[in-house]
Amino acid sequence: MTSFEEAETEETVTCLHMTFYHPCQEEKMMFRCLNFCRREQVRADEMAKFGRDSSICHYNLMDTRVSRIQFSLQFYRKLNSSEFCFEIKNMSKKTKLIVDQTELGYLNKIDLPSKCIICFGDYQILAQIQEGESMDYFETRLDLAEVPILQERCLPSLQPIQENGISSSLFPSQGKSPIEIDENE
Numbered sequence: 001m002t003s004f005e006e007a008e009t010e011e012t013v014t015c016l017h018m019t020f021y022h023p024c025q026e027e028k029m030m031f032r033c034l035n036f037c038r039r040e041q042v043r044a045d046e047m048a049k050f051g052r053d054s055s056i057c058h059y060n061l062m063d064t065r066v067s068r069i070q071f072s073l074q075f076y077r078k079l080n081s082s083e084f085c086f087e088i089k090n091m092s093k094k095t096k097l098i099v100d101q102t103e104l105g106y107l108n109k110i111d112l113p114s115k116c117i118i119c120f121g122d123y124q125i126l127a128q129i130q131e132g133e134s135m136d137y138f139e140t141r142l143d144l145a146e147v148p149i150l151q152e153r154c155l156p157s158l159q160p161i162q163e164n165g166i167s168s169s170l171f172p173s174q175g176k177s178p179i180e181i182d183e184n185e
Contacts, residue, residue: 014132021145067092
């Protein structure tokens, strides 16, 4: 056997790709401590923390309006599955964290969807998970967006807009069941 044949099989690594946007990033440089455009390894048993306290958080946002620890991400494997996931937890007592359309208060947590937008204050983060097999560590890759992420992705509205253009959220149905009407009536 050759050394190539004896070599261990290379396993893929889960990568969390995050693209950051803030409307004042040019003037305030709040992302100056983030390492963009390169992958960084994080041990599977460590929690990835984002916030302004550099002694606690590995991913620092240089903004006094950001909490010491804004949010954390925990890498885990689902029970009875080989699938790896991330759990996102809001660590801010003052600011709500929005993951797609789910609002998280202090210490609330949910599974991070494979592709989602995370928002708090004026911050927008597009998070995408690239699946892998490694149980020992995962990787992060950070990028900077030049245009608002919410503007770039045409996100569906929370409520469908009726043909007359009036949002149904303006007139709540107050528990009434829908009524079928023939268009000729």
